[in-house]
Amino acid sequence: MGRLTINTMRVGNMKKLNTKIDFVSAILLLGLATAWSGSFFFAEIAMKELPPLTVTLHRVFWAVPILFIIIKFKGIILPNSFHVWSRYLVMGTLNNAIPFSLIFWAQTSIGSGLAAILNSTTAVFGALIAGVLLVDEQLTLGKLVGTLIAVLGVVVILGINTITDLNIRNLSQIAVLCAAVSYSLASVWGKKYLSEYPPLVNAFGMLSGGTLIMVPIVLYVDGIPSLRIPAYVGMSLFSLVIISTVIAYLLFFEILQRAGAANLMLVTLLIPPIAVGLSSVFLNEKFGNEAWIGFLVIAIGLIITDGRVIDWLRKLYN
Numbered sequence: 001m002g003r004l005t006i007n008t009m010r011v012g013n014m015k016k017l018n019t020k021i022d023f024v025s026a027i028l029l030l031g032l033a034t035a036w037s038g039s040f041f042f043a044e045i046a047m048k049e050l051p052p053l054t055v056t057l058h059r060v061f062w063a064v065p066i067l068f069i070i071i072k073f074k075g076i077i078l079p080n081s082f083h084v085w086s087r088y089l090v091m092g093t094l095n096n097a098i099p100f101s102l103i104f105w106a107q108t109s110i111g112s113g114l115a116a117i118l119n120s121t122t123a124v125f126g127a128l129i130a131g132v133l134l135v136d137e138q139l140t141l142g143k144l145v146g147t148l149i150a151v152l153g154v155v156v157i158l159g160i161n162t163i164t165d166l167n168i169r170n171l172s173q174i175a176v177l178c179a180a181v182s183y184s185l186a187s188v189w190g191k192k193y194l195s196e197y198p199p200l201v202n203a204f205g206m207l208s209g210g211t212l213i214m215v216p217i218v219l220y221v222d223g224i225p226s227l228r229i230p231a232y233v234g235m236s237l238f239s240l241v242i243i244s245t246v247i248a249y250l251l252f253f254e255i256l257q258r259a260g261a262a263n264l265m266l267v268t269l270l271i272p273p274i275a276v277g278l279s280s281v282f283l284n285e286k287f288g289n290e291a292w293i294g295f296l297v298i299a300i301g302l303i304i305t306d307g308r309v310i311d312w313l314r315k316l317y318n
Contacts, residue, residue, distance in 0.1 A: 021266075025259040032251040033270035039244035040112035041278040043104050045236040052104035054225050057218045058237045060096050060210040063245040067204040070246075076198055085205065087193045092209025095186035097217075099179035100210075106172035106179075111285045116275030117295045118157065118176040123268040124150040124298070126184040127305045133188045146305030153297030156290055199256075203249045265306060269299055 021029070039059075046055045071078065079085070107115050128147045131139030158173050186206075194202050218225065229237075255264050272295050279285040 021259045021263050025255060025263070028251055028255050028258070029264070029267055030270065032248060032255060033267045034274055035243050035248040035251060036267065037116060037271045037274035037278060039240060039248075040103075040107065040116045040275045041282070042236045042240040042244060044107055044112040044279070044283060046233050046240065047104065047108060049229055049233045050225075051222050052108060053101055053214070053218050054222045055104050055237070055240070056097065056100040057211070057214040057225065059100060059240050059245060060092070060207045060214060062237075062241040064204065064207050064211055066241070066246050067200065067207065067249070070250075071200055071204055074200070076201060078201060078204070079197065084197070085209075087189075088202075088205030089209040089212060091186055091189055091194060091202070091206040092211070093213050094182050094189055095206050096210030097213040098182040099186075101214075102175040102179040102182070106175040109168050109172035110176075111279060112283065113272070113276035113279035113285050113287060114157070114173070114291055115176050117272045117291055117298070118154065118173055119180055120268050120272050120295065120298055120302070121150050121154060121177060122180040122183045123265050124301050124305050125180050126187045129181070129184040130188055130191070134191065140307070142307045143305050146301045146303075148301070149304060150298045150301030153294040153299075153301060155294075156297055157294030159290070199253045200249070207245075262306065262308065265302075268302060 043052075043055050043059075046058075050058075103115055103119065124147050127137075127143045128139070130137040131143050154177065158170065190202065190206075194205075197205075252264070255267075276285075276287060276291075280287070
């Protein structure tokens with residue numbers, strides 16, 4: 001989805017965050033979900049003419065100068081330490097290069113809507129991995145139960161024959177799950193090593209790192225990208241960069257300041273229905289009942305992992 005994984009790496013240097021969703025925050029949250037949902041849709045169109053790795057490179061490469069202009073306009077100072085930029089290289093690999101490439105490659109076989117549904121496991125895996133790797137993140141029973149339920153939802157989508165029948169479709173679905181794990185590892189890396197830097201700097205740094213990783217890979221695998229592409233592909237790439245990356249990051253930070261990280265996680269539940277709607281209406285993709293049932297189970301796992309609904313019910317009956 002091109003997302004920034006939701007954690008305190010983006011909260012560093014910010015004022016105390018609000019924890020409620022007002023009308024404006026709700027509209028912004030819907031806008032962010034639409035922007036990130038569009039990443040699956042725009043990439044699907046672009047890959048009618050371009051290979052997945054090249055689409056990934058276009059996405060990270062063109063977003064870098066745009067964010068640089070925004071940073072300079074805001075008067076934000078970029079770090080000048082090689083040590084910091086080496087951390088951005090790792091962050092760009094985990095949060096951009098690996099997951100974007102895996103998801104876009106997977107979409108050549110399973111379509112954008114199903115990829116979005118499977119990618120909704122990111123928040124659940126993120127909570128579990130953070131609980132295991134970070135000393136200040138408690139690994140609670142709720143997180144464990146939520147993860148197990150989400151995994152059950154994945155099994156419903158993939159089918160129990162996935163392990164024994166590793167065809168290209170099953171491998172593509174597994175690739176999206178690996179992308180979700182990569183996002184989760186990026187969340188831990190960012191919180192541990194980059195939380196002291198401004199959010200836009202982190203976004204710029206990771207996209208720069210992702211670009212440095214993708215350039216040699218694309219040159220080796222796909223060759224020099226051609227700019228002679230059909231207009232509809234160019235518009236899809238433009239939308240992928242501007243809407244699903246740059247604008248999405250700006251919306252992300254605005255919602256984070258207005259409503260807090262916990263409420264921002266709700267975007268995970270909004271992305272799959274919007275992505276499925278776009279792919280169904282404009283790309284004529286069809287989905288079986290197992291995809292929707294699996295997403296419902298994953299959503300329940302996310303709600304349990306989040307814990308707020310359980311806390312509310314506990315207070316209600318006490």
